[in-house]
Amino acid sequence: MADARLRDAMFHRIMRGLVDTGRAPHYAELARPLGLSVENARLLLHEVMQAYPIGWLHPETDFIASFPPLNNLPTQYRVTVGGRQIWFAQCGFEATSVTWLFPGEIVRVDAPCLDCGDPVTLEMRDGRITRVEPAGVIGHLNFGFGPSRGRPAFL
């Protein structure tokens, strides 16, 4: 078991990598900067994901699928900052949290409505909603939180 500083360091590099490039770095890319062997970096990644269970690896792999509020695997929640659309939010709820990764910037979220496919657009800056289209946009939790609901809460 690695110490908390190492887990923090890997977490920080993953989150920073997602913000800077739109994708999560692979553990092998993180090994040398963290002073670890590649295998120990892989093991550390699993520790980080255990400590951050709201994210997950793609099943049966060591690939980061979700690292909320962003997703390494594309979702319908496309995120645009500074004219660049290179990010995806984990879900519609976490989409409202992406603003905290881009201080001072307008963060735009575009998604097709799962009912009709028409657009849903949300813009935020430093946590404040600056634009919503259409005006009636609503959040919806389908399964409820908690393991007793038996399904991933992001659905």
Place this chain on the structure above:
Amino acid sequence: MNLFRSEDHARRWPAFLPRSEEGFIALPDLAGFFATESRHHMLEPDYLSTWYPRRAAERRAYLEHIGKTTPFWLGTPDEASR
């Protein structure tokens, strides 16, 4: 956890569960739910060890503040399953 154009759009979604009638949340409340203090520190080097552990309590306090106190929102067992 999705965004819909309106409540009616959500209800027409083929995967909509009847139980989730209580799962609607207004956008300003949702933004507040995801704006608790720990969220402001996601880019700090000690987020995982220092800030993330505070998240659950913050979320519960916020949900109680906006009146979402059912097991569905709080993630607690349903009465019937106790």
